[in-house]
Amino acid sequence: MNYFLEIFLGGLTRGSIYALIALGYTMVYGIIELINFAHGEIYMIGAFTALIVASVLTLLGFNTLSVFILALVLAVIYSCCYAFTMEKIAYKPLRQAPRLSALISAIGMSLFLQNYVLLAQTSDFLPFPRLIPDFDFMEPYAHIITTQEAVILITTAIFMTILTIFIKFTRMGKAMRATSQDKVMAALTGIDVNRVISFTFIVGAAAAAVGGVLIASHIGMINFYIGFIAGIKAFVAAVLGGIGSIPGAVLGSFVLGWTESFCTGYVSSDYEDVFAFLFLVLILIFRPAGILGRSESNKV
Amino acid sequence: MNLFPELRKSFIASLWFMFLTFPIMVIRVNTIENIVEWRWMNLVFVGIGSFFLSWLWRYLLSRKEMGVNKKTDDQDRTSLVSRLMKNKQLIIPAAALLAIFTIIFPHIFSTYQTSIMITALIYVMLGLGLNIVVGLAGLLDLGYVAFYAVGAYAYGLLNYHFGLGFWTALPVGAALGALFGILLGFPVLRLRGDYLAIVTLGFGEIIRLILENWNEFSFGPSGIANIPRPSFFGMDLSIQWATVYIYYIVIGICCITIVIVGRLQDSRIGRAWIALREDEIACQAMGIDKARTKLNAFALGATWAGMAGVVFAAKTTFINPASFTIWESIIILCIVVLGGMGSVVGVVSGALVLILLPEYLRAFSEYRLLIFGAILIFMMVFRPGGIVSDVRRVYRFESSAMDDKPQEYS
Amino acid sequence: MKAVLEVKGLSKDFGGLRALNGLDLDVGEGEIVALIGPNGAGKTTFFNCITGMYEPTEGDIFISPTGNGNVKERLQGLKPNQVTAKGLARTFQNIRLFQNMTVLENVMIGRHCRTKAGIARAIFRFASQRREEREIVKKSFEIVEKLGLKQYVNEFAKNLPYGAQRRLEIARAMATQPFLLLLDEPAAGMNPHETDELDELIRKIRKDEGISILLIEHDMKLVMSLSDRIYVLDYGQKIAQGTPKEIKNNPVVIKAYLGEEIDA
Structure with missing residues (x-):
């Protein structure tokens, strides 16, 4: 039973990270119908910024808590700035272009950012400092859930709650929802669509950066390529849940996290990804628009 | 243009990029010895570079917008290549020159160059195959590399177990490719757009992961070595001559592919694909069987990937799953989109540019992928339709009833 | 006159909403029949049911192609492309x-x-x-x-x-060589001159090709001049049918189009 619980919580942790990244995919897709291939790189840049900031601050003699907070905050700020710039350069000029062109541009951006970090930093795996300490009161439960996993779960939950409130009740949130329904109509009612789009990228980037810092300190290693792999997984999660839908992305991420973790725990870790993808294919065959996605009715 | 505001904008952009790249460009942490390296010079480079690049960027953007306003001018430019193609006086000598160049290529260049050219030509095949699926039928396939892997492993394994030669393996690889195309096609018939993209991506990854992990079947990550090159009427050739031989084989297959894809494009099936891409509902209402048309496209596209896989295995004599990652699918997709979707000439030039460019950029070896990424963005922003835009056949009115060959121009 | 299309008790539900309710309709050989009604009356839904794009909840659709004797064929369960192959072709309201x-x-x-x-x-x-x-x-x-x-x-x-x-x-x-052409608002967005041309064109199609025509249209002038018979739909229900003259003077139709005041 403990083994089951451990795997269950492990899957939940994985799922939370996927969810933080998948949010960016699903929100951007909801608004401009673009698979932002470079979103994973934002997460990677977040992790790198945190690593750099944490190392510098540790050398300067800051204590653990302030290092953690400052690293997290700066990672979020930088990720947001990167996402903002990325949108302005690679996507904004392509609003009217065919969707495939925007996708290729996103792929180009992904390639560019990966190699930028590779060249400016290193291609080796870098050890990531343990920013989250082990709390003593967690000791009795350590065989089921580690402190880090608990922190990841709680942070994700808080972030999701804030985001939900934000989208439901604020002016910007309403503007975002309106824009995702109908860009032209939203513009006609006086919403600055370009601002909303920039903002969507920024929110997505913030979530991804939080995810990046959390997972990096959980796993303890980063390199320039982590963004791509995590990006693909998160994208799968977003599609699984029904792309464009925020609760869908979260649910899809948990489902994906559990699938992987149970397959690793009970079958074989070699085929973890195979099961994840097979599961995706199966779900989409029976529900072509994802778990929570509304199937597009053929309006004739 | 007023100078001062432009200067100011560039200055701001330069400041912004200096801020943006600061942690990653300037600071490098050595985590083993715990030292921080500060590289202030990089900041200067970024500042100066982004100052001028942002100027250039804005200039090109404003030019592009002007081009949109002057639509006629724009259209003239997009059809430049197509207009060149319709010019008979120009096209025949040009084609002859090209043919001669292609034929003597392996004799005037080194084996290394020939080998690079073979790789590029394999991508021409892959691009043309994917063009059927993405360019004509409009089905976004991100797992195309799976069929390429199927072809390569078909040759590798059949040769290993049964000693099958290249020429037997070629049709087998093609047939297996088609079979897998249909296998993938069936479950995804109902899916559209991006859902299709992610499922095909998943399919590609599944194939690769199986090849990587199923050691008994595919020899895992270490792959299959010592795959024979094609033999010339039973003779084994030296590496140099074998390369030349493969070069001619690939040229032959490419020519056949170009002819076939060209014919398909202007046939009943090809028109059905394009109609499917343009409007699925209207396409069905016009009496086209959607499922069958999609399966046709998947199967035919995969056939060429299967063949390309066999050729690839024969060329490198060694295959392992690392050659069939998702990046491979992405590069092939880039070839199709960058070249110009649906256009054969476009795809061929796209493949040559995209594969040869990084090879010859080796001078900047480390930077080539960075440059490659930048070029992709740049091309899409300033020329989203690709190098050569799609040209549709023109039919003559009166002569049509007679047996007159319709002419092609734009 | 032989009916090329015969629809009996056709209903279509979307969730709890009944878009079409027990509709009977037939089109005779070489006839031009119009289907009119206010927006949202279910006219296009009717087309979609016949052409296989929607599956009807209830009812039967029979066809009897021109020049095919009196053989009746059921149309339900066929895919849109199969329906077209049978000889029914359609156009779209929002041009496709x-x-x-x-x-x-x-x-x-x-x-x-x-x-x-x-x-x-x-x-x-x-x-x-x-x-x-x-x-x-x-x-x-x-x-x-x-x-x-x-x-x-x-x-x-x-x-x-x-x-x-x-x-x-x-x-x-x-x-597609149809025996029955289904036109969904062919005159929408046309100027009066173009509409007149369309009127002529549709007549010519019937005369030259012997194709029967069922059309949805809002332009009453065109409908009255062109059609042999008219069906009027409101809220998914047939409220009237008859020749243009009968429809023009039918109080139920006027009410559906103009609202209640007429009654008073």
């Missing part, structure tokens, strides 16, 4: 042309279900394929000419003026 294909190619697509060259034949260009291809081009040119689109023949569909796009929709449908 193949934008990046030329006018002629759009029409050539219509020939798809009447021809059969497959992949192998397309690749090897056998004599039979070349003959078939010539046949397609020839037939398509004839149709293009008949519909007055000759001047646009090699233009992309997206570059055509609005009226021409509507005519191209009809041309494309005609190319």
Whole structure:
């Protein structure tokens, strides 16, 4: 039973990270119908910024808590700035272009950012400092859930709650929802669509950066390529849940996290990804628009 | 243009990029010895570079917008290549020159160059195959590399177990490719757009992961070595001559592919694909069987990937799953989109540019992928339709009833 | 007169909403029948049910193609492409042309279900394929000419003026050799002059090809001048049927169109 619980919580942790990244995919897709291939790189840049900031601050003699907070905050700020710039350069000029062109541009951006970090930093795996300490009161439960996993779960939950409130009740949130329904109509009612789009990228980037810092300190290693792999997984999660839908992305991420973790725990870790993808294919065959996605009715 | 505001904008952009790249460009942490390296010079480079690049960027953007306003001018430019193609006086000598160049290529260049050219030509095949699926039928396939892997492993394994030669393996690889195309096609018939993209991506990854992990079947990550090159009427050739031989084989297959894809494009099936891409509902209402048309496209596209896989295995004599990652699918997709979707000439030039460019950029070896990424963005922003835009056949009115060959121009 | 299309008790539910309720309708051989009604009355839903795009909740649809004796065939359960192959062709209210294909190619697509060259034949260009291809081009040119689109023949569909796009929709449908043409608001967005031309064109199609026509239309002048019979739909229900004259004076119809005041 403990083994089951451990795997269950492990899957939940994985799922939370996927969810933080998948949010960016699903929100951007909801608004401009673009698979932002470079979103994973934002997460990677977040992790790198945190690593750099944490190392510098540790050398300067800051204590653990302030290092953690400052690293997290700066990672979020930088990720947001990167996402903002990325949108302005690679996507904004392509609003009217065919969707495939925007996708290729996103792929180009992904390639560019990966190699930028590779060249400016290193291609080796870098050890990531343990920013989250082990709390003593967690000791009795350590065989089921580690402190880090608990922190990841709680942070994700808080972030999701804030985001939900934000989208439901604020002016910007309403503007975002309106824009995702109908860009032209939203513009006609006086919403600055370009601002909303920039903002969507920024929110997505913030979530991804939080995810990046959390997972990096959980796993303890980063390199320039982590963004791509995590990006693909998160994208799968977003599609699984029904792309464009925020609760869908979260649910899809948990489902994906559990699938992987149970397959690793009970079958074989070699085929973890195979099961994840097979599961995706199966779900989409029976529900072509994802778990929570509304199937597009053929309006004739 | 007023100078001062432009200067100011560039200055701001330069400041912004200096801020943006600061942690990653300037600071490098050595985590083993715990030292921080500060590289202030990089900041200067970024500042100066982004100052001028942002100027250039804005200039090109404003030019592009002007081009949109002057639509006629724009259209003239997009059809430049197509207009060149319709010019008979120009096209025949040009084609002859090209043919001669292609034929003597392996004799005037080194084996290394020939080998690079073979790789590029394999991508021409892959691009043309994917063009059927993405360019004509409009089905976004991100797992195309799976069929390429199927072809390569078909040759590798059949040769290993049964000693099958290249020429037997070629049709087998093609047939297996088609079979897998249909296998993938069936479950995804109902899916559209991006859902299709992610499922095909998943399919590609599944194939690769199986090849990587199923050691008994595919020899895992270490792959299959010592795959024979094609033999010339039973003779084994030296590496140099074998390369030349493969070069001619690939040229032959490419020519056949170009002819076939060209014919398909202007046939009943090809028109059905394009109609499917343009409007699925209207396409069905016009009496086209959607499922069958999609399966046709998947199967035919995969056939060429299967063949390309066999050729690839024969060329490198060694295959392992690392050659069939998702990046491979992405590069092939880039070839199709960058070249110009649906256009054969476009795809061929796209493949040559995209594969040869990084090879010859080796001078900047480390930077080539960075440059490659930048070029992709740049091309899409300033020329989203690709190098050569799609040209549709023109039919003559009166002569049509007679047996007159319709002419092609734009 | 023989009925080429016979619909009995057709209903269609969307969730809890009944869009069509027990509709009976028939179209006779060589007849022009109009289906009118306020927006949202279920007219297009009716077309979608007949052409296989929606599956009806209840009811029967029978066809009896022209020149096929009195054989009746059921139409339910067929896919849209199979319905078209049976000889029912439709146009769309919101124009759905193949934008990046030329006018002629759009029409050539219509020939798809009447021809059969497959992949192998397309690749090897056998004599039979070349003959078939010539046949397609020839037939398509004839149709293009008949519909007055000759001047646009090699233009992309997206570059055509609005009226021409509507005519191209009809041309494309005609190319499938239907015995019954379903036109969904063919005159929408046309100026009076173009509408008159359309009136003439539809009559010509019936006369020359012997095609029966069922059309949805809001332009009452066109409907009254063109149709032999009219069905009026409101809230998914048939509220009246008859000749143009009968419909014009039917108080129920006037009420549905103009509201309650008439009653008082």
